[in-house]
Amino acid sequence: MQPDRSIVSLFAQNRPLRSIEFFPPKDDAGVAALRATAAALQRISPDFVSVTYGAGGSTRERTAQVCAFLKSDFGFTVMPHLTCVGHTRDELHTLADQIHDNGFRNIMTLRGDPPKGADTFIPTTDGLRYASELAALLKTRHPDFCLGVAGYPEKHPEAASLEADIDNVKRKIDAGGDFVTTQLFFDNAVYLRFVEKCHARGITVPIVPGIMPVLSLKQIQRFTQMCGATLPAKLITRLEAAGENTDAVESVGLDWALTQIRELLVQGAPGYHLYILNRAKSALALAAGLAA
Numbered sequence: 001m002q003p004d005r006s007i008v009s010l011f012a013q014n015r016p017l018r019s020i021e022f023f024p025p026k027d028d029a030g031v032a033a034l035r036a037t038a039a040a041l042q043r044i045s046p047d048f049v050s051v052t053y054g055a056g057g058s059t060r061e062r063t064a065q066v067c068a069f070l071k072s073d074f075g076f077t078v079m080p081h082l083t084c085v086g087h088t089r090d091e092l093h094t095l096a097d098q099i100h101d102n103g104f105r106n107i108m109t110l111r112g113d114p115p116k117g118a119d120t121f122i123p124t125t126d127g128l129r130y131a132s133e134l135a136a137l138l139k140t141r142h143p144d145f146c147l148g149v150a151g152y153p154e155k156h157p158e159a160a161s162l163e164a165d166i167d168n169v170k171r172k173i174d175a176g177g178d179f180v181t182t183q184l185f186f187d188n189a190v191y192l193r194f195v196e197k198c199h200a201r202g203i204t205v206p207i208v209p210g211i212m213p214v215l216s217l218k219q220i221q222r223f224t225q226m227c228g229a230t231l232p233a234k235l236i237t238r239l240e241a242a243g244e245n246t247d248a249v250e251s252v253g254l255d256w257a258l259t260q261i262r263e264l265l266v267q268g269a270p271g272y273h274l275y276i277l278n279r280a281k282s283a284l285a286l287a288a289g290l291a292a
C-alpha cells in the first residue's frame with residue numbers, strides 16, 4: 001500500500017487546492033448514499049477529502065470504515081479527523097498508529113465538540129484538553145504526519161477574544177500543525193481580516209477558507225448559532241425569499257458560495273474546503289461554475 005502524500009507538499013505546488021468534507025453516516029443507507037456521492041465526485045478529482053469524527057461513540061468506527069473505502073475504492077487522498085473527546089493518551093497513541101498503519105499521512109487535529117447534551121468540554125482522565133496537545137502527541141508519535149488544525153475567523157465561541165484565539169492557532173502551529181482550515185463563514189472580509197491578523201502573529205502556514213453552500217435556512221441558522229458564525233442579513237433575505245422551494249434555496253446557497261470562492265481565489269486564498277454534508281450536487285455545480 002502506497003502511503004498518502006502530505007497535503008502541505010500539495011500546497012507547495014502553488015495552485016489552489018480543492019477539498020471536500022464528509023461526515024460518517026449513521027446507518028447503512030447513509031453509507032450507500034455516501035458511496036454514490038463519492039463516485040459522483042471522482043469526476044471533479046478533489047485534491048483531498050476529509051471525514052469528521054463524531055462526539056458520540058457510535059459514528060467513530062464509521063469514520064475509519066468511511067476513510068478506508070474512500071481511499072481503497074475511490075482513490076482519494078483522505079484526511080481523517082481526530083479529536084480529544086473521550087480518549088486517554090494511550091487510546092490516542094493506538095488510534096494514531098492505526099491511522100498511520102492504514103497508509104494515511106494527514107490528520108485534521110481537533111479538540112472536538114462537547115458531546116450532545118453537554119455545553120462545556122470536559123477532558124477525559126489522562127486525556128487531552130486542547131488541540132495543540134493532540135498536535136504535539138501525533139507529531140511525536142509519527143513525525144511524518146501532516147496536521148490540519150482549525151481556525152475561527154469569527155473566534156471560537158469559548159475563546160475570550162479573537163486575539164486570544166489567534167494565539168491558540170499559533171500554539172497549534174508551534175505544536176506541529178501544518179495548515180489551517182477555517183470554520184465556515186459567509187463574509188469574505190471576515191476571512192481576509194483573520195488572515196491578516198494571523199500573519200501579524202507570525203503564522204505563515206496556508207489558511208484554507210471553509211465554505212458551506214447553504215441547503216436550508218433553518219439548518220444553517222441552527223448550526224451557525226452553535227458555532228458562532230454570522231449569517232449576513234442579505235443572505236438571510238435571499239433565503240427567506242426562496243421560502244419552502246428547496247431548489248430555489250439551494251440555488252441561493254450555491255450562488256453565494258460561488259461568489260465567495262471566486263473572490264477568495266482572486267484575493268490569493270490557497271484553495272477552498274467545502275462542507276457539503278455528503279451531497280454531491282453543490283460540489284459538482286461549484287466545480288462547473290468555477291470552470292466556466
Ligand SMILES: NC(=O)C1=CN([C@@H]2O[C@H](COP(=O)(O)OP(=O)(O)OC[C@H]3O[C@@H](n4cnc5c(N)ncnc54)[C@H](O)[C@@H]3O)[C@@H](O)[C@H]2O)C=CC1
Pocket residue numbers: 052081083108109110111112113114129130131132150151156157158159160164165168171172181182183
Ligand atoms: N473542520 C472541522 O471539522 C472543524 C471542527 N470544529 C470543532 O470545533 C471545536 C474546537 O476544536 P479546536 O478548534 O480543535 O480546539 P482548540 O483546542 O484549538 O480550541 C478550543 C477552545 O480552547 C481555547 N484554547 C485552546 N488552547 C488554549 C490554551 N492553552 N489556553 C486557553 N484557551 C485555550 C481556544 O481559544 C478555543 O476557544 C471542536 O469542537 C471541533 O470539533 C471546528 C471547526 C472546524
Ligand SMILES: Nc1nc(=O)c2c([nH]1)NC[C@@H]1CN(c3ccc(C(=O)N[C@@H](CCC(=O)O)C(=O)O)cc3)CN21
Pocket residue numbers: 023052113183184210219220223227275277
Ligand atoms: N464546531 C464545529 N463542529 C463541527 O463538527 C464542524 C464545525 N464546527 N465546522 C466545520 C464543519 C462543519 N460541520 C457541520 C456543519 C453542519 C452540520 C449540520 O447542520 N448537520 C445537520 C444534518 C446534516 C444533514 O443534512 O444530513 C443537522 O441538522 O445537524 C453538521 C456538521 C462539521 N464541522
